[in-house]
Amino acid sequence: QVQLVESGGGLVQAGGSLRLSCAASGRTFSRYVMGWFRQVRAKEREFVSGIDWSLSTYHADSVKGRFAVSRDNAKNTVYLQMNSLKPEDTAVYYCAASDSRAIRISEHGDYNYWGQGTQVTVSS
Numbered sequence: 001q002v003q004l005v006e007s008g009g010g011l012v013q014a015g016g017s018l019r020l021s022c023a024a025s026g027r028t029f030s031r032y033v034m035g036w037f038r039q040v041r042a043k044e045r046e047f048v049s050g051i052d053w054s055l056s057t058y059h060a061d062s063v064k065g066r067f068a069v070s071r072d073n074a075k076n077t078v079y080l081q082m083n084s085l086k087p088e089d090t091a092v093y094y095c096a097a098s099d100s101r102a103i104r105i106s107e108h109g110d111y112n113y114w115g116q117g118t119q120v121t122v123s124s
Helices: none
Strands: 004-007 010-013 018-024 033-039 046-051 057-059 067-072 077-082 091-098 118-123
Touching: 004 091, 018 033, 018 091, 018 118, 033 067, 033 077, 046 067, 046 077, 057 067
Parallel strands: 010 118
Antiparallel strands: 004 018, 018 077, 033 046, 033 091, 046 057, 067 077, 091 118
């Protein structure tokens, strides 16, 4: 069982930056694929960025070049650095963990564990 707790959300002006953190419980954190998703109200939760056990990262086209994902296995924490934020980045951001051995997984159903979410609001 893995418990995930996100932090770092808030209100920022367009063009600004935020860094989200996700702290995970458990002793096997390094073996999990970690992903970030976001959701706007009734819309589907969409994939944002992921990082696997080999530290390989991948991103949705909408955030490429602006967002970066990283992990610190010693601290059981994954980060999402968000730069050049746009109003359309406004959403609740969720951290997720998967024990899948597949690579570059980006579907909601591929992830086993989810955090409670943190709100990011980008004002124009």
